[in-house]
Amino acid sequence: MKQDIDRLMTERDIDAIVVEGPDGLGSANPHFNYFVAGQKLVGTVIKKRGEPAMLIHSPWERKQAEETGLVLIGSDRWNRQEIAQQFPDRLMAAVEYRRRVFSDLGVTGRVGLYGTISAGSFLAVTSALAQHMPHIQFLGEFEQDIISMARLTKDADELDQLRDVGQKTCAVVQEVVDFIRSGRAQGNTLVNTNNTPMTIGDVRALIGRELAARGLEAPYDVIFAQGSDAGLPHAHGDDTAALQLGQSIVFDIYPRPRGGGYYHDMTRTFAIGYASPDLQQIYDDVLGAMEHVLDGLEVGAPTKAYQDETCTYLEARGHKTIGRTYPIDEGYIHSLGHGIGLDLHEDFAFPTFQDRGDRIVPGAVFTIEPGLYYPSRGMGVRIEDTIYCKPDGTFENLTPFPKTLVIPID
């Protein structure tokens, strides 16, 4: 939570953090959005240790800036025209502007840099600024940075938003199930009431409408992958393909409120009408692994243990896993989950190889998503819920949706 930031700055001996919120990145800057409460504006957040965070903002955007609750400083406090006259080289003018900001605001010492930016201009300005301000040491934290660590533990207000998007996402999935149930079999193909094949494109259009009706959007798209596509974890599915009975369908949906906010992430695997014994067995193994993990979740436990246990569980049922085989194309080939919040994949992992020391802590929100992939057999299965570790150390499943493979049709 935000109140952890000063403690983390002290622990890591960081005197100030600078969070860049340049133009052109929309809502893809979760570190910046975490501070500005999703307001759409251009600016820079600067926080010195032990002091409230400041926002340098355009005077044109003072209305949005006032909504952030941060200490506000108009960017016109420093005279760009005068700087431009003194420094005809535009890079040098940009460096001088930033130098004046840091000097006037007393930014010095070890300064961490954060936020989503353009690599080229960032590297050019930071390199030049380091030469001109030798008393500042600019730092990039590789991962598990201060802001990620604060964002890992969600507060009550964040949970309200996470629960809401979870319920709405489940409602969209239910609409899809109902739509599929409205079809009927013609041979092995599912057809609409007017006898035309029901395609993945039809389903995707429905998903788009149902998301929009609930104020949600899917900036990373939606996976609705059938048969051998279901055997590739990131194949999004072929819109021209008709729905087929008996095929595995991996339906992975990860929306957020339109324009930005907290994500939900859930996956169900379906088979229309019936499932072959082979598919049913794979499904039961994944569901068994899922329940094994969910039943065993404990606050304070290392995440790596759950990844290892999942490999052990699935190896015991005859599947190759990334725990013992690498590279690996078939079987259990990925990690068990990830943190989720203002970004779909946050910096909290159930690692396949190196243990970073991630532990389940109160406030953490993360996915659990075991899967088995057999593209050579034309099938794949993944099941995924979003889970919250409550302040009391118990767990709340934010994905209230049943886990049933077969969607029966008339």
Add this chain to the structure above:
Amino acid sequence: MKQDIDRLMTERDIDAIVVEGPDGLGSANPHFNYFVAGQKLVGTVIKKRGEPAMLIHSPWERKQAEETGLVLIGSDRWNRQEIAQQFPDRLMAAVEYRRRVFSDLGVTGRVGLYGTISAGSFLAVTSALAQHMPHIQFLGEFEQDIISMARLTKDADELDQLRDVGQKTCAVVQEVVDFIRSGRAQGNTLVNTNNTPMTIGDVRALIGRELAARGLEAPYDVIFAQGSDAGLPHAHGDDTAALQLGQSIVFDIYPRPRGGGYYHDMTRTFAIGYASPDLQQIYDDVLGAMEHVLDGLEVGAPTKAYQDETCTYLEARGHKTIGRTYPIDEGYIHSLGHGIGLDLHEDFAFPTFQDRGDRIVPGAVFTIEPGLYYPSRGMGVRIEDTIYCKPDGTFENLTPFPKTLVIPID
């Protein structure tokens, strides 16, 4: 255009370009999207001078990777597990992975870095990599970088997309005008047919539906700002406010196809029912400035000249402008336009201060958007079209929508 990249690399003595496309940034990475044709995938584009661009991609995303037309290299060509065992420190493992990629692909010499990334991890990896690969000089181009210069000039396929989004955006604006015309006056307030006040929130909901119906989205929101809000260029408008007769309403809309693609950007200023002589005069001055610029556009001309001319035109009509007054709160307070394409604001400017040497070139697509802002008088006016400089040096207006201040109501 893409074929300019090798020439620019030669001119700038750059041996290779590396375009980062990390996870978590969705469609907010236009430099990367320019190469991968909007495919949603994680990866890195590497192009050596005189050679085709390569895409390093996850094997799970080979379907999307195949759609890009790039030379494909699976990221599993380098063994992450072995690297993890050799380099227990995760930063060092990331650096070693990247070192192997660059070594094996022959990336050496002066290497430009591009793409939208997280500041912290980028700085950490790039600094460490520079130490471990002293034969590579990593460069950040501050602005007008190679890819921006290529993106500046659009080809026929890009123009088709730009025209399409322009026509659809105009259709949405027409729906809003029709909606306002469906209201009637109750005193100075516009009311719906059921006698409730028509609010900005009502208009915004309509805009959302009409954009969605045309497959568009507005990742940066939409400006619909009335009265004194219209006097702040970036105020988005108060959803709870009822529409008032006679007030200036700045309606600035800048959507793109859902999930990514080419933007359109247009602004109209409206007054419902009537306009005061004061508002009409300001409107006529802005419209006059707009027509003066559009009539005078010439291929090869420096963009700075149009910004200067606009200041001269508006000063002659009694307005303060950023050309002679700084800082400035009222009058003509911003620059005349910007490049537009895969990003809303591209790296092509009509500069207020420093002239970077931008000139109007065939293939350029840009906005022209003069405005006058008088928050103290409760009004503002902006008019904006998106313009294309055709290969023959003539101009095409991509915003086919009339410019009329007053929306008459019954």
